[in-house]
Amino acid sequence: MGYAGIITENTNTNVDRLFTYKIPDDMKIKEGMCVKIPFGKGNKIIRGYVAEIYDTVNIEDEKLKYIVDTESGEEVISQKRMSLALWMKNKYYCSLSSCVQCMLPKKVNEKLDYRLSLGENTGIKVKGEKQKQILSEMEGKEFVLLSTLKEKYGNVSQTVESLVKRGILVKEDVRKYRGNIKDIVKKTPPVPTEQQREVLSVIEKAIDEKDIKPILIRGVTGSGKTEVYLRTIEKIISLGKQAVMLVPEISLTHQTVERFTSRFGERVAVTHSGLSSGERYDQWCRAKKGEIDVMIGPRSALFTPFENLGAVIVDEEHEHTYRSELTPKYDAGEVAEKLGEIYGSITVLGSATPSVSTYYKALEGEYKLTLLTNRVNNTYPDVEIVDMRKELKAGNFSVFSSKLRNLTQETLSKGKQAIFFLNRRGYSSFVSCRSCGFVLRCDRCDVNYTYHLKSGTLSCHYCGRNTAVPTLCPVCGSKYIKYFGIGTEKLAEETLKNFPGCRVLRMDTDTTSVKGGHKKILDAFAKKEADILIGTQMISKGLDFPDVSLVGIVAADMSLNGGDYKASENTFQLVNQVAGRAGRAEDKGNVVIQTYSPDNYSIACAAKNDYTAFYEQEILFRKQMGYLPFVNVFRVLFEGKDQSETIRQIRRFHGILLHYNKKGKFSLYGPNPCNIEKLNNKYRWQIIVKYSLEENLRNYVLYCLEKYKEEGNTSTCNISLYMNPNNMI
């Protein structure tokens, strides 16, 4: 008899250890298998994953329970993936179970069956009654489905297995896969440019020499990075290996997928949140069976069960969506690097605007740096910054500067298309009383309401609450309620007003909530069913419309005022990305950047498309202020229903942090209320802890947190931890 160390599917950190179970004699158990076990006092049957197998254990046999059943005969998670899960558990301070589970798709009913037919050894005599029954069923038939046999004779799996083993029957998988890509058109690849060849030679050398140091491609938009990815994957496939292609979810358009399938045909699969669980599960299974070579998708595609992984490519590596904000709070780039250690796969990071931390690593030699400095078609749009303060002074109160207005008219008259970018949805960003100045806010959150014209409601963009607009001011009773600020909905209205007869499409969370909503809008725009596409950051990347000759960035400084240390980086990236949408074809194209802070370096550098100048300024700021890549920032967030209790608890925790920081090694900031102190009826306070070394910082905070939990009641607050968070809302 053997024993198994099992991780339960319970992700609670209190049960985050291996539980020992007995393996029944007639059960075949392998590491990585999914099993069913009785758990807890009530012996509720739950799922578990076999992490280890032992011959003997130091526990009395009677105290142990048996594994009840296996989910399938195979392992669902390989040893290598299990080691990745262990690494993630420590690095991202979460339970092992949650790491294992993020590697597995949600289990759904498989469209699964087996087709049984007679094999080579049909003539052999059988013993057993059941076997005879089955064979008589087969008579005169080309095949019989296992499900048919089960319906007639009950569970005959074991009997069938033994017949298969002896070559009397042949068993074939007849599963139907959901989510396969259709409409594949093969295309001839272009000949690489000189620069592309140089980058490719670095990548190929790394593959040949099994050098896993990550490679960063800094390449302006349209410089042919994707073509480099395609050729890298080609090479990986030729070696009999597999590749994961990561793209930010919002740029996972039909266009992107098409470029991959036109090269690799049906050996490509896609995974993303718009698919059904069944589709995702089936594509995961295809990967496990070795039926595909490439998986394209957002960060979760990292967990595609490729056991001969050759490369992970991270496009637009600076995108914040590569950092999960849900448990486990992993960073896709870091996991890709770890996969490199485990599988010997290479990691390729690509961006026109690499994150400051990544670029720093490349300059320090931790990554290999390669450059694509020219656009393939060698055309660059004319980029112009418009100072909106001057427009106001000149009496122009419209959202359109005269420059943008003129260029739009010109574009329309030529039958070309334009894109207007505004990173705020809705109609008006705040609503207030003109008499007393009262601003209408969500009473569950510490946030202004946004007015949506179409629904006629006030909406809270944080908790989703919708409410009617009051006719009278709730404070002074005045009827003068006024709308301020502009969102995409209002911009669309203004556009129609200013350019009569033009056709407008709007793309934001409000217009794309239905399945396939994105594709519908983009297809319509590609077919020139509209002249102007208006959108939020959803339209900032991955899109390639040859007829777009004008891009207007309506309010470039909007993201500068978020109070976040990454605000400049985000603004630079966003402006640069959006500007990159213009002049993709022969047409040169224009970009107009409207701003109230034209001298801000992130806007000025983005307009000049000068990454290096931006980086040099930004890295100084980071060094002076003590931020990444020099200092790691760990955010500890307390959330509770009761304000004073939340403050009391975070102060208690702060006391413990102070107690274990006598030498002042770690820098502590707070406790302070968060930028948004109340969210969804919960009060939010935070402490920021900074230190140069990530591991020491993590260990210190986790140790203090353990002490905090030991020393008193902790049930009144929810505590969340974020290492180098995307934002500090």
Ligand code: ADP
């Ligand atoms: P990026 O990913 O850097 O934005 P892409 O790979 O999308 O750049 O390339 C931009 C455009 O140039 C695409 O339309 C692509 O098909 C085309 N392209 C890329 N490489 C070549 C090449 N070597 N020769 C001709 N066209 C190319």
Ligand code: ZN
């Ligand atoms: Zn009022």
Ligand code: ZN
């Ligand atoms: Zn709210």
